[in-house]
Amino acid sequence: MGGPELAAWLREFARLVAANKDLLTALDAAIGDADHGTNLDRGMQAVVKVLDAEEFDTPAAVLKRTGMTLVSTVGGASGPLYGTAFLRMSTALGEEQSVDAPAFAKALRAALDGVVARGKAAPGDKTMVDALQPAVDALDAQLAAGQFLAGALQEAVRAAEQGRAATAPLVARKGRASYLGERSAGHEDPGAASVTLLLAAAATALPGEA
Amino acid sequence: MGGPELAAWLREFARLVAANKDLLTALDAAIGDADHGTNLDRGMQAVVKVLDAEEFDTPAAVLKRTGMTLVSTVGGASGPLYGTAFLRMSTALGEEQSVDAPAFAKALRAALDGVVARGKAAPGDKTMVDALQPAVDALDAQLAAGQFLAGALQEAVRAAEQGRAATAPLVARKGRASYLGERSAGHEDPGAASVTLLLAAAATALPGEA
Amino acid sequence: MNKLINDPAGVVADALRGIAAAHPDLRVDHEQRLVVRGDAPVRGKVGLVSGGGSGHEPLHAGFVGPGMLDAACAGEIFTSPVPDQMVAATRAVDGGAGVLHIVKNYTGDVMNFEMAAELAETEVVAVVVDDDVAVQDSLYTAGRRGVGVTVLLEKITGAAADQGRPLTEVAAVARRVNENxxxxxxxxxxxxxxxxxxxxxxxxxxxxxxxxxxxxxxxxxxxxxxxxxxxxxxxxxxxxxxxxxxxxxxxxxxxxxxxxxxxxxxxxxxxxxxxxxxxxxxxxxxxxxxxxxxxxxxxxxxxxxxxxxxxxxxxxxxxxxxxxxxxx
Amino acid sequence: MNKLINDPAGVVADALRGIAAAHPDLRVDHEQRLVVRGDAPVRGKVGLVSGGGSGHEPLHAGFVGPGMLDAACAGEIFTSPVPDQMVAATRAVDGGAGVLHIVKNYTGDVMNFEMAAELAETEVVAVVVDDDVAVQDSLYTAGRRGVGVTVLLEKITGAAADQGRPLTEVAAVARRVNENxxxxxxxxxxxxxxxxxxxxxxxxxxxxxxxxxxxxxxxxxxxxxxxxxxxxxxxxxxxxxxxxxxxxxxxxxxxxxxxxxxxxxxxxxxxxxxxxxxxxxxxxxxxxxxxxxxxxxxxxxxxxxxxxxxxxxxxxxxxxxxxxxxxx
Ligand SMILES: Nc1ncnc2c1ncn2[C@@H]1O[C@H](COP(=O)(O)OP(=O)(O)O)[C@@H](O)[C@H]1O
Ligand SMILES: Nc1ncnc2c1ncn2[C@@H]1O[C@H](COP(=O)(O)OP(=O)(O)O)[C@@H](O)[C@H]1O
Ligand SMILES: [Mg+2]
Ligand SMILES: [Mg+2]
Ligand SMILES: [Mg+2]
Ligand SMILES: [Mg+2]
Structure with a gap:
């Protein structure tokens, strides 16, 4: 696959974020400051505008502009985290014109590493890492077992969903929710929910056999 | 009469102010800042303490200390007005050891002049002047007509009461009430009410035949 | 009532203690409720005294110091101080060049400052601030209230006094500020x-x-x-x-x-x-x-x-x- | 909602226009939402940049000027600014001696400032303020929040920068203030x-x-x-x-x-x-x-x-x- 396919993925993610904006914000209202949906939607709308307006030489260029746009428009905690994720993916893809399944998986792991490097969250801290990490692991495992990208991504979505759901009972140790201490338990983490949408968008929009 | 009789007058005034404190404050709440009763009561309690504690050489000395005490303890508009009234009375009495009816009337007119000099209110401005002026006029007229002090003071009280009642429909032109404009009409002036108590105290406490 | 206070009757006294603790440059007379420049009286300088009811902070105590007021008298909340306070303030800042009283135009403030001037036994000129255009028909009222201009006037007049100008000139500056x-x-x-x-x-x-x-x-x-x-x-x-x-x-x-x-x-x-x-x-x-x-x-x-x-x-x-x- | 505002979405932009109108010594970049010392960059001086969500005024824009901050970035109400703003601020105040970022400890602020430092293409040191003892168990949280010490730190560190001290020393002063x-x-x-x-x-x-x-x-x-x-x-x-x-x-x-x-x-x-x-x-x-x-x-x-x-x-x-x- 190439830049246009990645752009389709980002457009689908933007659509899902817009559709789930209020849900994400409601999750953030419970344990944060009620802006995660607004923040991410603002950022992804800006990304769609950039995708509409610009031409890109490489797949990496698409992701680089996406990361930069998110960094410049989202703010808060999720801006640098999502921004870093896309920038690291872009770097991982290098100058190649075509992205195959292993390259995509490698890029997604780079994204995870970027989020961890930026946010220093460990698994179980009740953050987006708790959805992203199992998804990346599942993707790698499926591809190693010979799955096509489509099936591997479907497994990754399931892993993300499980990770998201598993954040509910946790006590937050990172981000704004951590100030709530015990009172943060009982609610799903908004960042884990939005990451799950990112995976779902990939499963829907990326070509299955790449 | 001498210093002790004047002191008795002041004690009776203090008693009436204390008894009518809430009424005076309620009048002030309607068109001012709800403190006239509190202010004057604080001042007259201080005067009673001074009368209890000190000796006075002359009738004038009693009134001078009264005026000074009111000035030092009342504040607001009524402190300087009542204070000036008693200080002017004191000056009018001079060094005499005994005060007869004409001397008392002259002193009360000096008090009125002092209030007018200090506050620059004209009759009809809806102030204490509207009760004090008719009372002083009545006192002079009664004495000129040959009345004893007791009867003359009773007429003066009636004149003060009429003057006080007549302030109700007026629009205030002096003091805090004047900011209300038309909305000050319909309420009696608190200072006119307290001055009426001053006259009533004189009628009760001063010797009738002085 | 959501307030950071102790006894409501003690708010002014407590705040004056806080001012004294926070601003060692200033002298606070807790009995007379005065805040005075630490180095008052300044020889040869016109002294500037203001004051009024409390509840308008930083006015006036927060404006005491070099280049502005020499002393401020604090009345009870929204109640004019009494002449004794103003007389004490006037004495405390009298450096031999006379004292200017800056008075906001409220009947109580005006009359109490007037009596203080009479009792002060030093040369006192009073300037009354009346800048509030919300009071209409000021001929038929106690006149316009003294509000925001007071702050600017205290600063500007304080600077004029600092230059060593005589009392009449300092008062003229104050009046000019009020008029403008x-x-x-x-x-x-x-x-x-x-x-x-x-x-x-x-x-x-x-x-x-x-x-x-x-x-x-x-x-x-x-x-x-x-x-x-x-x-x-x-x-x-x-x-x-x-x-x-x-x-x-x-x-x-x-x-x-x-x-x-x-x-x-x-x-x-x-x-x-x-x-x-x-x-x-x-x-x-x-x-x-x-x-x-x-x-x-x-x-x-x-x-x-x-x-x-x-x-x-x-x-x-x-x-x-x-x-x-x-x-x- | 009893507020003196126009459109709620425009509060930060409107307030920045007010700051620009009131303080001609300062340069306001309305697009990037920066308030910068009028004479920035000061040659040879470490530049001090801070910023954060709006709604804490006078922090930070009210502390821009000689002896304190060189620039402040204004985020939306209670939302960290983005790295672009911080990068622009950093460039605007870089006088050749490096730039100190003063960051209140909130996840968003810390990460956005971190990215800005990476993008700034000049020598940047960041100091994170975390003075709020109300946050307990700070090992198990995002750590203590940056609150009141920020004000004192910006003043004190600003003075150290003004003395021409090098970036490492200025940063050391800032850290010492935070620790104390x-x-x-x-x-x-x-x-x-x-x-x-x-x-x-x-x-x-x-x-x-x-x-x-x-x-x-x-x-x-x-x-x-x-x-x-x-x-x-x-x-x-x-x-x-x-x-x-x-x-x-x-x-x-x-x-x-x-x-x-x-x-x-x-x-x-x-x-x-x-x-x-x-x-x-x-x-x-x-x-x-x-x-x-x-x-x-x-x-x-x-x-x-x-x-x-x-x-x-x-x-x-x-x-x-x-x-x-x-x-x-
Ligand atoms: N240190 C961190 N590491 C990873 N993810 C984090 C961290 N801090 C916060 N997050 C994620 O960011 C989400 C909140 O994003 P958002 O509401 O947009 O930002 P903010 O908290 O600044 O308002 C959280 O739900 C969590 O998933
Ligand atoms: N200029 C004035 N001349 C005469 N009396 C006045 C004047 N201004 C106010 N008063 C009297 O003072 C009374 C109010 O006194 P008080 O409530 O104790 O003072 P303040 O208005 O400062 O709170 C009014 O009811 C009125 O009778
Ligand atoms: Mg949030
Ligand atoms: Mg936020
Ligand atoms: Mg009153
Ligand atoms: Mg009053």
Missing amino acids: GRSMGVALTSCTVPAAGRPTFDLPGGEMELGIGIHGEPGRRRVPLAPAAEVAEMLVTPILADLDFTGGGVIAFVNGMGATPLIELYVMFNEVAAILEKAGVAVARALVGPYITSLDMAGCSVTLLRADDEILSLWDAPVRTPALRWGA | GRSMGVALTSCTVPAAGRPTFDLPGGEMELGIGIHGEPGRRRVPLAPAAEVAEMLVTPILADLDFTGGGVIAFVNGMGATPLIELYVMFNEVAAILEKAGVAVARALVGPYITSLDMAGCSVTLLRADDEILSLWDAPVRTPALRWGA
Whole structure:
């Protein structure tokens, strides 16, 4: 696959974020400051505008502009985290014109590493890492077992969903929710929910056999 | 009469102010800042303490200390007005050891002049002047007509009461009430009410035949 | 009543103790309730005394110090101090060149300061500040109230006194400031006098009181809440109608009433500046913040002062007080 | 919602226009939402950049000027600015000696400033302020929040930069201030975010929220309203328990949260000073007023900073900003 396919993925993610904006914000209202949906939607709308307006030489260029746009428009905690994720993916893809399944998986792991490097969250801290990490692991495992990208991504979505759901009972140790201490338990983490949408968008929009 | 009789007058005034404190404050709440009763009561309690504690050489000395005490303890508009009234009375009495009816009337007119000099209110401005002026006029007229002090003071009280009642429909032109404009009409002036108590105290406490 | 206080009756005394603890440069007389410059009296300098009811902080105690007031007398909340306090203040700051009394125009303040001047046994000149254009028909009232201009006047007159000018000249500067300044205020909430324990007036949600004083007195009229741009119009228009501010610059002062945060005052300043620009009035200097307050009232006032070069240079002169400080 | 604003979405932009109109010494970049010293960059001086969500005014824009910050980035209300703003600010103040980023410890602020440092293409050192003792178990949280110490740190570090010290030394001063300062706050009312239009938390009459941050975050616990003397105990005791303040003086800072009038802050200062005296802690300098606010929240915070002679002399050094100014 190439830049246009990645752009389709980002457009689908933007659509899902817009559709789930209020849900994400409601999750953030419970344990944060009620802006995660607004923040991410603002950022992804800006990304769609950039995708509409610009031409890109490489797949990496698409992701680089996406990361930069998110960094410049989202703010808060999720801006640098999502921004870093896309920038690291872009770097991982290098100058190649075509992205195959292993390259995509490698890029997604780079994204995870970027989020961890930026946010220093460990698994179980009740953050987006708790959805992203199992998804990346599942993707790698499926591809190693010979799955096509489509099936591997479907497994990754399931892993993300499980990770998201598993954040509910946790006590937050990172981000704004951590100030709530015990009172943060009982609610799903908004960042884990939005990451799950990112995976779902990939499963829907990326070509299955790449 | 001498210093002790004047002191008795002041004690009776203090008693009436204390008894009518809430009424005076309620009048002030309607068109001012709800403190006239509190202010004057604080001042007259201080005067009673001074009368209890000190000796006075002359009738004038009693009134001078009264005026000074009111000035030092009342504040607001009524402190300087009542204070000036008693200080002017004191000056009018001079060094005499005994005060007869004409001397008392002259002193009360000096008090009125002092209030007018200090506050620059004209009759009809809806102030204490509207009760004090008719009372002083009545006192002079009664004495000129040959009345004893007791009867003359009773007429003066009636004149003060009429003057006080007549302030109700007026629009205030002096003091805090004047900011209300038309909305000050319909309420009696608190200072006119307290001055009426001053006259009533004189009628009760001063010797009738002085 | 949501207040950080102890006994409501002790608020003024407690605050004066706090002022004494925070500002060792100042001398606080707790019995007379005076705040005095630590180095008073300054030989040969006209002494500046002001004061009034408490509840308007930083006015007046926060303006005591070199380049501004020599002493401030603190009355009870919203109640004029008594002459004894003013006499004591006058004595404390009399450096042999006479003393100026700066009096806000309220009947009680005026009369108490008058008596103090009579009792002071030194040369005293009083200047009465009456800048509130919300008071109409001032011939038929106690006259316009002294509000925002008081702050600017104390600063500018303080600088004139600092230059060693004689009493008559210092008083003339003060009068000139008063004549060239006008103010108008708006309340979004009432204030609550601690001893009363409940709001002085009821203001239904969605309304504001236009043309208020600084004691929770009712205003000119009650109007619906409006965007900052319209509120600025309501405040600035009567000021510009009252005095010609075109030609020459102004000191523009947007004041907070006590419970309005600075971000809103800057939003208001932006609107005021825009109106002035359209009206051909140049802003030479700006002051934005809560300087003459009304306890915990939300709202603001706008003050404009026509400022020639002399007034501007006095405004710019060094000042060193708790609430206004520069160049020193 | 009783606010002097226009469109809730435009509050930050409007306030920045007001700041520009009121303070011609400052340069305001309305697109990037920066407030920059008019004479920036200062050749050879370390540049000081701070910033954060808006709603805490005068922090940070009100502290831009000689002797304090070189630039401030304004985010949306209670939302960290983005790296572009910080990069632009960093470039604007880079005088060749490197730039210090002063960052309040909130995940968003820290990460955005981190990215900005990576993108800035100049030597940047970041110092994170985390002084709020209300956050317990800071090992298991995002760590203590940056609150009142930020104000003192920006002043003191600004003075160190003004002396021409190199970046590593300026950063060391900043870290030393952070390590030696602690804060704790209380809210008597919630604040109302303009875009939300209603109070962030419900506070029933007669209660207060102890240990709040500056964004309307809930506090340590909800307790009944109490007299100022007891509130002061509740704020000062955890501070003194966290760090030994005895021996040597402190800078004592009683801060208003936005809607609390100065008279109450002085009442609080009196109580804080009394507690410190009993605890054997000497007040070397005092600061009383609303300097790091939370929109229209009523309440206050107490900050104590251990101050040796170096810190005191940096504190006393001239500063010329809209909100803190002396000696200049
Ligand atoms: N240190 C961190 N590491 C990873 N993810 C984090 C971290 N801090 C916060 N997050 C994620 O960011 C989400 C909140 O994003 P958002 O609401 O947009 O930002 P903010 O908290 O600044 O308002 C959280 O739900 C969590 O998933
Ligand atoms: N200029 C004036 N001349 C005469 N009396 C006045 C004047 N101003 C006010 N008063 C009187 O003072 C009374 C109010 O006194 P008080 O409530 O104690 O003072 P304040 O108005 O300062 O609160 C009014 O009812 C009125 O009678
Ligand atoms: Mg959030
Ligand atoms: Mg946020
Ligand atoms: Mg009254
Ligand atoms: Mg009164």
